[in-house]
Amino acid sequence: MKATYHKHILNFKQPSGTSRGVLKTKETWFIIITSEGKRGVGECGILRGLSVDDRPDYQAQLKYTCENITKGLAFLLAKNIEFPSIQIGLEMAFRSFKTEDDFDLFPSKFTKNEATISINGLIWMGTEAFMKQQIQDKIEAGFKCIKLKIGAIDFETELSLLKGIRKHFSESDIELRVDANGAFNPDTALDKLKRLSDFKLHSIEQPIKQHQFEAMANLCEKSTLPIALDEELIGVFTTDKKIELLQTIKPQYIILKPSFIGGFSGTDEWITLAEKQDINWWITSALESNVGLSAIAQYTYLKQNKMPQGLGTGSLFTNNFQSPLQVKNGTLQYTNKNWNFNL
Numbered sequence: 330m331k332a333t334y335h336k337h338i339l340n341f342k343q344p345s346g347t348s349r350g351v352l353k354t355k356e357t358w359f360i361i362i363t364s365e366g367k368r369g370v371g372e373c374g375i376l377r378g379l380s381v382d383d384r385p386d387y388q389a390q391l392k393y394t395c396e397n398i399t400k401g402l403a404f405l406l407a408k409n410i411e412f413p414s415i416q417i418g419l420e421m422a423f424r425s426f427k428t429e430d431d432f433d434l435f436p437s438k439f440t441k442n443e444a445t446i447s448i449n450g451l452i453w454m455g456t457e458a459f460m461k462q463q464i465q466d467k468i469e470a471g472f473k474c475i476k477l478k479i480g481a482i483d484f485e486t487e488l489s490l491l492k493g494i495r496k497h498f499s500e501s502d503i504e505l506r507v508d509a510n511g512a513f514n515p516d517t518a519l520d521k522l523k524r525l526s527d528f529k530l531h532s533i534e535q536p537i538k539q540h541q542f543e544a545m546a547n548l549c550e551k552s553t554l555p556i557a558l559d560e561e562l563i564g565v566f567t568t569d570k571k572i573e574l575l576q577t578i579k580p581q582y583i584i585l586k587p588s589f590i591g592g593f594s595g596t597d598e599w600i601t602l603a604e605k606q607d608i609n610w611w612i613t614s615a616l617e618s619n620v621g622l623s624a625i626a627q628y629t630y631l632k633q634n635k636m637p638q639g640l641g642t643g644s645l646f647t648n649n650f651q652s653p654l655q656v657k658n659g660t661l662q663y664t665n666k667n668w669n670f671n672l
Contacts, residue, residue, distance in 0.1 A: 330364040332398035332422070334373075334391040335672045339618055339646040345453045350378075355616045355646070358391060359672060360415075360422045362398060369426025370670065372621035373418035374588035380615075381564035381589070382412040390415060406594065410566055417592030421624050432620065432652070432668050435627035442653075445660035446630055447637045449474040449506060454481040460490055471658035474504040474531075474637035480512025484521065491528040500529040504637065511538035511560060518548055526554040532582055535559040546578045557582035559613075562599065563589050571602050583608060584639070586615040593628050600632070613639030619652035620670065626654065626661055 339355040356377060362369035373391070377383050382390075390412050394405055402423045409415045424434045438444035450467030452460055452475060460477070467475050475494070479487045494503065505528065513521055513536045522536060532555040537544060539561040549556050558580045565571050575583075583603050587596045596612065603610050612629045614622045622643050629638055640661050643654050651669035655662045 330362060330399050332360055332362045332395035334395050335359045335361065337618065337672060340648050341645055342647050345645065357618055358418065359620070360395065360418045362422045362426045367426060368431060369422040370431050370620060371418035371420065371422030371425060372617055373414045374615050374617035374621045375414040376615055379560070379563070380414055382414050387412070394419065413591045413595060414588045416595065417588050420592045420594065421621070432623055434624050435631055437627065437630050439630035440627060440663050442663055442665055444630065445662050446626060446640060447474070447635070447659065448641045448656070448661050449476040449637045449639055450659065451641055452477040454478045457486050457490065461493070464490070464494060468498070468503065473659050474506065476506040476508060476639065478510065479507045480509040488524060491525070495528050504531045506531045506534070508534035508559070509536045511535050513537050515541060515544040519551060522548065522552040522554045530554055532557045534584060535561060539563065542577050549578055549580050555581035557584050559584040568598065571599065575602060575606055575608060580608060583610045585610055585612045587612070587625055587628070588615045588617060588621065610634070611636045611638050614642050616642055616645070618646070619643050619650045619654055623652055623654055
């Protein structure tokens with residue numbers, strides 16, 4: 330058995346705005362396992378500037394991992410505890426290697442095109458006109474859940490956008506989620522959450538920056554708008570630390586990005602710990618190519634979480650790999666189209 334690693338740059342169709350800046354490209358890496366004519370493909374979905382494993386030694390770690398591929402998955406997962414994007418790449422590659430189809434990693438009714446996954450429609454930050462157009466497009470495309478990135482433009486303008494949606498669509502028509510990506514100041518966050526709650530929102534993701542346990546716990550306790558932790562989970566490696574975080578902050582939701590939190594095994598642990606404390610959750614992709622997105626979607630379907638998931642990012646890139654994934658009527662579907670994976 331041999332393994333190689335390969336870099337691939339994904340190009341956004343149009344610059345995508347977040348509170349941390351505008352994204353034009355997305356770097357990703359692939360681990361390819363080969364032996365006696367068989368192949369296994371895994372994507373290491375790192376996001377520079379956010380992933381905990383955005384480190385100078387990332388490529389060296391990939392090299393070490395591939396050079397030691399014969400030592401097996403368990404050994405390599407332990408050696409990559411601080412490199413969650415490599416962990417999920419390994420999990421995918423080993424699972425892919427053992428299947429007849431390189432990309433049918435978690436066979437189910439979803440991969441047979443007999444079931445779909447409800448997803449949210451993602452609205453990127455930008456000018457008021459740009460965001461309005463995105464919202465209209467998502468509603469016309471049949472989405473029943475819309476997630477807006479907020480925190481980069483004027484807050485009053487963002488409230489106006491939400492007011493505009495609610496003027497035409499009640500909470501039973503459209504579920505609204507917002508994601509601040511840590512943009513709010515802890516001193517003024519509670520007031521902003523109170524104003525946002527007027528629009529009957531489902532939840533807000535990461536209102537303040539991570540690692541402010543006391544401030545976040547205070548918001549979760551006092552806010553009438555449910556809070557979902559996202560970036561807060563990044564870099565929390567041990568079970569004890571995960572338990573401490575959940576027990577201290579007591580969020581209403583956690584958002585699970587497998588590429589950021591230790592792959593499928595890491596996601597399994599977060600789900601188990603959250604459910605013990607009656608904390609709800611949903612799963613989100615992290616701008617992976619269709620290879621990683623497909624694996625995460627297949628895994629997500631098996632969890633049978635009926636909430637809309639955050640898996641609608643496959644159409645953002647001009648040079649994504651052709652795959653069976655298709656977004657239709659606010660759902661992610663796995664059609665019978667063929668894969669076209671060429672590096």
